[in-house]
Amino acid sequence: MQHAHLPVVSHPIASRRTMLQAGSIGLLGLGLSELSAARGFAEQPAVTPAKSVIFIFLTGGLSHQDSFDLKPDAPDTVRGEFRPIATRTPGIDICEHLPLLAQHSERFALVRSVGTGDSGHGVACHMLLTGRLDLPVGFNENNVPSPNEWPSIPSLVTYTTRGRNNLPPAIVLPQPSVNEANKVRPGQYAGRLGPRHEAWHVDIAAPCALGNGACPNCFRFEGTPFEHGSSTIFDTPMLTLPEGGSLRLGGRVGLLQNIETQQRRLEQDAAAGKLNKHRQQAIAVLADPKTRRAFEVENADPETLARYGKNKFGLSLLMAYRLVDAGVNLVQVNLGKNSTWDTHRRNFVNLRDNLLPPLDRSVSALLDDLSSSGLLDNTLVIVTGEFGRTPKINADAGRDHWGPVMTSVFAGGGVRGGQVIGATDKLAAYPIADKQSPENVAATIYRTLGIPSSTMWTDFDGRPHELYRGEPIPGLI
Numbered sequence: 001m002q003h004a005h006l007p008v009v010s011h012p013i014a015s016r017r018t019m020l021q022a023g024s025i026g027l028l029g030l031g032l033s034e035l036s037a038a039r040g041f042a043e044q045p046a047v048t049p050a051k052s053v054i055f056i057f058l059t060g061g062l063s064h065q066d067s068f069d070l071k072p073d074a075p076d077t078v079r080g081e082f083r084p085i086a087t088r089t090p091g092i093d094i095c096e097h098l099p100l101l102a103q104h105s106e107r108f109a110l111v112r113s114v115g116t117g118d119s120g121h122g123v124a125c126h127m128l129l130t131g132r133l134d135l136p137v138g139f140n141e142n143n144v145p146s147p148n149e150w151p152s153i154p155s156l157v158t159y160t161t162r163g164r165n166n167l168p169p170a171i172v173l174p175q176p177s178v179n180e181a182n183k184v185r186p187g188q189y190a191g192r193l194g195p196r197h198e199a200w201h202v203d204i205a206a207p208c209a210l211g212n213g214a215c216p217n218c219f220r221f222e223g224t225p226f227e228h229g230s231s232t233i234f235d236t237p238m239l240t241l242p243e244g245g246s247l248r249l250g251g252r253v254g255l256l257q258n259i260e261t262q263q264r265r266l267e268q269d270a271a272a273g274k275l276n277k278h279r280q281q282a283i284a285v286l287a288d289p290k291t292r293r294a295f296e297v298e299n300a301d302p303e304t305l306a307r308y309g310k311n312k313f314g315l316s317l318l319m320a321y322r323l324v325d326a327g328v329n330l331v332q333v334n335l336g337k338n339s340t341w342d343t344h345r346r347n348f349v350n351l352r353d354n355l356l357p358p359l360d361r362s363v364s365a366l367l368d369d370l371s372s373s374g375l376l377d378n379t380l381v382i383v384t385g386e387f388g389r390t391p392k393i394n395a396d397a398g399r400d401h402w403g404p405v406m407t408s409v410f411a412g413g414g415v416r417g418g419q420v421i422g423a424t425d426k427l428a429a430y431p432i433a434d435k436q437s438p439e440n441v442a443a444t445i446y447r448t449l450g451i452p453s454s455t456m457w458t459d460f461d462g463r464p465h466e467l468y469r470g471e472p473i474p475g476l477i
Helices: 022-028 121-130 153-160 255-271 277-283 289-295 302-308 312-326 347-372 438-448
Strands: 052-057 084-086 093-095 108-114 170-173 212-214 217-219 238-240 246-248 330-334 379-384 406-411 419-421 431-433 456-458 464-466
Touching (some): 052 312, 052 438, 108 431, 170 312, 212 312, 212 347, 217 347, 302 347, 312 330, 379 438
Parallel strands (some): 052 330, 052 379, 108 419
Antiparallel strands (some): 084 093, 212 217, 238 246, 456 464
């Protein structure tokens, strides 16, 4: 796998059901490469889940003290500027800048005791996104993506589950998690599982140089003027077919016509015997109206756009909702690139003005739509960063990396809402009850998807590995 901007990522499972609707792929820049038959896939449990997961990754690390674990009685150097407000659940307070989520507290649980134990972005991301605390032999966070990484959770879901309705088991959108030098964070790809089991990566966010946040409402941490670098939120779509074939759609005008033209050409090639079975699989999904609609979020009705927010945060979560509704098992949404939540500077200004409001609006709209459609009970929603932030506020009015603890939010999928699991000390520095790790979070995902705890995966060297590295979070579901 190559990737500077990661415009194309492989999805290698050979099952008909794993071919993502190529119409939506063409629609949105999904990359298809190396769709070869998946060695060993037939030997896997091939679970078809009854439930789905939406994993919302706050890349960079959300300040837990200023969102879901405020300490109003802490010293001035710790407690920060924000006030706690009551939620609908007596005894549970969250940040004043999350008023919509405060009204949804009966739907979510706060786990205030999750920790990776590492305060570096690279290692913490690898731990969180792979669900493993140990690092593989040869791991190098400066050389990613690499076959020396453990496989990501979406890749393992691709390996162990079957997609539904001609969809892939797992999708990651709208772009990879990168730092401000556009360097990819580890733990996002198939790694030692091998490229045949790569999840779909939908890299469609419009280019915006060093902009952070909910584009087009971009910002810079230091507060310097900044404008979104594109006329759209999402970029020109591209479809890459197996074995080197590729098609780029010129624009959004006439998009449906372009997709239908692709479909007719593929059908003609298939009739002439020019396509292998993997390309033929793409034909069946080119014009699927439901899956195409999942990606046409910028054209949603005004009321929907207002509820989610017409920005990268909101429209990505709307996309995730539609993909789950269409039948995807797991959707990972990276909310922000360039370590958007890495608030070393102007933590309170950036959270108040640029980060918490779009998060509050979009996640609340997602929970509303999942509930009203009847999907909430069957869809686990997780909101988390890779670590928390330091108790002490630094000289730049920011908070630095803090691996010992963070708060993760869980909703739907059978979660008992209106509860808090775990606790931190009076400075929100260390867990003092019910400590959890990324291995517990991953096990919760796998259990939700109905993957047996005895499941093993085999790396490209033929070595077996346990899927479950911990127990699902006790008392959560």
